[in-house]
Amino acid sequence: MLNEIKKDAQTRMNKSVESLRDALVKVRTGRANTALVDHIKVNYYGSDMPLSQVASVAVSDSRSLTITPWEKPMVSAVEKAIINSDLGLTPNTAGTVIRINLPALTEERRKELTKVVHAEGENAKVAIRNIRRDANNQFRELLKEKEVSEDDVRRSEEEVQKITDAAIKDVDEVVRAKEQELMAV
Structure with a gap:
């Protein structure tokens, strides 16, 4: 049961990162796409x-x-x-x-788009943290129902935290790459 919750959280976090990638493709960088x-x-x-x-x-x-x-x-x-x-x-x-x-982007427009990219990245991080919270709540529900031990819950929460950290790192990398693409003249 714990493994299913962790796999579900991992899958949903990966989907959040992919959704961010899809959203950032629509941000115009001055290059045709x-x-x-x-x-x-x-x-x-x-x-x-x-x-x-x-x-x-x-x-x-x-x-x-x-x-x-x-x-x-x-x-x-x-x-x-x-x-x-x-x-x-x-x-x-x-x-x-x-x-x-596609007209060339001005410096001002590039900075505006960078803010948009950061906002999208922050939205993805919030979604990932919500997924972590949902998984942790499911672990605690299992503990209340006496289906798992406290040690199992603690271990599972730590593993979900590691998955969350990796997903947030992926979001940061996607945002950084898009920012560099935007600022390249």
Whole structure:
């Protein structure tokens, strides 16, 4: 029972770190990345579809993305979805190809994005600590029900703390790497 709780905590902490990685991919660094537009939904004949399901997205160079809708009538819908997104980018359309040029980031904008990255990292750490608390509460419940000994609970709490420390270290590394990527000119 204790091992199951520890494995569950480990799995949930790893998912928190992966969720942080996914969230940080969306933070624009001035380099083109297809993941920047992954979350954009396009109105496709009355239903909202992810951009990747109505068009091909490619990186044409370090500062621009090329989006080619699979159907000609979808060009205007894709363009509209990009304009309405939270990216603040302006698409340029040439026939059936949509180009998005990513402007260089200013020093001020880089510092703002660094703060966003740190806030995301802190949210991930809070989630990890909550997972640790949940695991420790489960251990104490087992102790109350006299299913395990105090020594087992203490050992298990120490192991969960080690897992937590490793997960928080991973979060710090992810945040540090993204910060370096942001500050590179």
